[in-house]
Amino acid sequence: MKTLILAGGKGTRLWPLSRELLPKQFIKVFTDRSLFQRTVERALLFSKPKEIFIVTNKEYKFRVFDDLNEIGINIPEENVLLEPIGKNTLPAIYWGLKTIEDYFGDSVVAVLPSDHAIEVNDEYIEAFRKAEKLAEKYLVTFGIKPTRPHTGYGYIKPGEKISIDGKFMGYLVDEFKEKPDLETAKRYVESGYYWNSGMFMFRTSVFMEEAKKHSPEIVRAFEDGKNIEEVYELAPEISVDYGIMEKTEKAAVVPLNTYWNDLGSFDAVYEALEKDESGNAVRVSGFKAKYINIDSKNNLILTERLTATVGVKDLIIVDTGDALLVAKRGETQKVKEVYRRLKEENDERAIVHRTAYRPWGSYTVLEEGERYKIKRITVLPGKKLSLQLHYHRSEHWVVVRGTAKVRVGDKEFILRPGESTFIPAGVVHRLENPGKVVLEVIETQIGEYLGEDDIVRLQDDYGRD
Numbered sequence: 297m298k299t300l301i302l303a304g305g306k307g308t309r310l311w312p313l314s315r316e317l318l319p320k321q322f323i324k325v326f327t328d329r330s331l332f333q334r335t336v337e338r339a340l341l342f343s344k345p346k347e348i349f350i351v352t353n354k355e356y357k358f359r360v361f362d363d364l365n366e367i368g369i370n371i372p373e374e375n376v377l378l379e380p381i382g383k384n385t386l387p388a389i390y391w392g393l394k395t396i397e398d399y400f401g402d403s404v405v406a407v408l409p410s411d412h413a414i415e416v417n418d419e420y421i422e423a424f425r426k427a428e429k430l431a432e433k434y435l436v437t438f439g440i441k442p443t444r445p446h447t448g449y450g451y452i453k454p455g456e457k458i459s460i461d462g463k464f465m466g467y468l469v470d471e472f473k474e475k476p477d478l479e480t481a482k483r484y485v486e487s488g489y490y491w492n493s494g495m496f497m498f499r500t501s502v503f504m505e506e507a508k509k510h511s512p513e514i515v516r517a518f519e520d521g522k523n524i525e526e527v528y529e530l531a532p533e534i535s536v537d538y539g540i541m542e543k544t545e546k547a548a549v550v551p552l553n554t555y556w557n558d559l560g561s562f563d564a565v566y567e568a569l570e571k572d573e574s575g576n577a578v579r580v581s582g583f584k585a586k587y588i589n590i591d592s593k594n595n596l597i598l599t600e601r602l603t604a605t606v607g608v609k610d611l612i613i614v615d616t617g618d619a620l621l622v623a624k625r626g627e628t629q630k631v632k633e634v635y636r637r638l639k640e641e642n643d644e645r646a647i648v649h650r651t652a653y654r655p656w657g658s659y660t661v662l663e664e665g666e667r668y669k670i671k672r673i674t675v676l677p678g679k680k681l682s683l684q685l686h687y688h689r690s691e692h693w694v695v696v697r698g699t700a701k702v703r704v705g706d707k708e709f710i711l712r713p714g715e716s717t718f719i720p721a722g723v724v725h726r727l728e729n730p731g732k733v734v735l736e737v738i739e740t741q742i743g744e745y746l747g748e749d750d751i752v753r754l755q756d757d758y759g760r761d
Contacts, residue, residue: 297428298403299339300392303332303352303360303410304382308635309561312619313598316647320559321411322359325579326569331559332360333367335410342406342424345371349396350410351388354378358655358758380525386539387531389496390507390514391524397500404431407496413568415555423552426465427497430458434548435506435541436466436497439490440556445481448560448629450474450492450537452549453484469547472537490549493556496536502546510543562612562621562628566596582617594625618650618661648748655758656681657734669746673727675700675735680728682756689743689750691719693727698735701728724754 303321307314314320321332329337339348348371352360357378364371377391389407396403406424414420427436439452455470472492476484508515513532521527532539541547557568569577575594578587582600592605599615612628614621623631638646651660656679663670675681675698683703693702693716700711703726704719710730711717719725721743729735753760 297342297424298347298349298396298400298405299343300389300396300405300407301332301335301339301348301350301410302385302388302392302407303335303350303356304379304388305411306353306382308632309629310559310565311631311635311638312616312621312645312649313614315645315649317355317652318359318649319356319411322356322363322653325559325565326413329367330363331413332410333363334414335408335412336364336367336369336371338414338416339406339408340369341416341421345369346375347400349375349377349392351377351379351392353382354380359653362653362655378524380528383528383531383533384535386511386514386534386536387517387528389498389503389536390518391527393498393500393503394518397504402499402501404428404497404499407498409494409558411559412494413555413557413559417554420552420554423550423554424497427550429460430465430548430550431497431499431502433502434458434468434546435503435544436548436550437469437541438493438495438497438552439549440493441551441553442485442489442491445478445485446491447475447478447481448564449558451476451481451484451489452492453487453489454549458548466548466550469541469549472542472547490551491556492537493552494558495552497550503540506540506544506546511539514539562596562614562623562631563625565598566612566625569596596625616650619645654681655679655760657729659739662738664746667742667744667746669741671739671741672696673735673737673739675727675729675737677729677732677734680757681726682751682753682758682760683724683726684754685724685752686721686743686750687752688721688745689741690721691725692740692742693717693719694738694740696736696738698729698733699731700735700737701730702726703728 305319306316307319310320314323322330324330360376393405396405430436451473452469453471454467456468458465517527517530521530557564559565566577571577578597580587580599585600586602587597588604590606593609595611597613600617610625612623635646651658657674657676660672662672695711695713695715702709702711702717705723
């Protein structure tokens with residue numbers, strides 16, 4: 297079995313925890329593993345690293361490889377497919393399956409979203425083995441047995457039972473249902489419908505044949521495009537559900553009886569996290585972060601600083617240092633409207649987090665004003681920033697941890713903890729970590745303009761413009 301992981305979604309529904317350049321699949325919501333890392337670990341149950349393929353946005357390339365390196369998984373670089381723009385799930389899945397078929401021939405492929413929380417147990421493994429057999433003839437999806445009526449999920453109506461050698465495998469899909477209102481959801485649950493998990497099992501030859509029948513425009517786009525940019529210009533923006541699964545007569549569903557949560561809202565995050573004796577789900581992160589509860593119940597608290605609540609209940613409170621969200625539980629589907637408004641206003645806080653990840657490490661904005669900005673820069677061992685200059689700002693670097701190799705103009709020198717240097721505006725410079733431990737530098741920027749686009753790269757190890 298091969299595996300295709302979908303990791304291209306934007307961070308709109310969990311703002312400000314997620315951002316456009318740090319979507320939820322790369323956030324460590326529960327443990328020291330991101331959702332993407334946990335998905336890769338699930339994929340390894342059935343596939344070798346060379347048999348795992350990832351479709352992601354080109355902006356997330358280095359985030360993907362950083363996450364893989366952190367858990368010691370070596371997936372070949374050519375297995376990571378970079379979409380020039382997001383066009384929903386059908387183009388991503390078609391490209392991934394086509395690539396797998398080119399590499400390995402006709403194959404059975406598990407298709408996994410990278411931003412769900414799933415408990416792996418014996419029933420999970422058994423369901424995937426059943427789906428692997430059904431995929432010889434059917435396009436298989438996985439149905440989650442509902443624990444309660446839920447208005448945030450799509451539903452699947454099971455039809456005729458499918459058995460192989462007398463053993464029950466799943467059902468033909470009678471109908472896919474859109475997200476319902478509460479009364480309709482109750483009726484679906486009572487009638488034995490399943491939640492639509494968004495996970496699939498496809499044999500590439502069966503999928504390609506059904507794509508030709510039901511979404512020929514996708515097939516034409518991949519035949520007519522000379523490169524992937526042209527392919528994605530031609531391809532329609534459409535989900536695999538609308539494009540194929542709801543049209544095909546070969547759809548089958550395998551029941552999956554395990555914990556599953558698509559984490560599609562902060563209400564879903566609250567459901568997934570452990571609660572204290574007051575029903576509060578609390579996650580604190582960051583230096584000296586702490587939560588104090590005074591008579592508060594049934595809240596979700598995600599914070600990076602000292603946070604106290606007094607006499608409140610049923611709230612969502614998310615503090616990321618540069619943004620604060622306070623919402624009523626049950627209303628968090630509307631958070632994407634906050635993201636939309638920020639995008640309309642060209643506010644960078646819709647796109648980038650206070651901590652931004654780069655191929656060489658990361659930086660965190662600690663403080664900023666009208667003519668200054670203070671960052672903590674973290675450079676991984678053996679990595680270096682681009683050779684660059686800035687027209688509108690000067691910079692002052694102070695080494696806090698590790699050893700820095702610095703170029704300023706024509707001079708190169710070493711800085712150790714407590715030592716510093718100054719880079720005037722317009723001067724070519726570079727920061728490098730030649731050591732074996734993480735390098736941390738405090739950078740103070742001063743100038744008329746402090747935007748991230750005031751960077752002229754003269755040389756870069758990572759192929760950036």
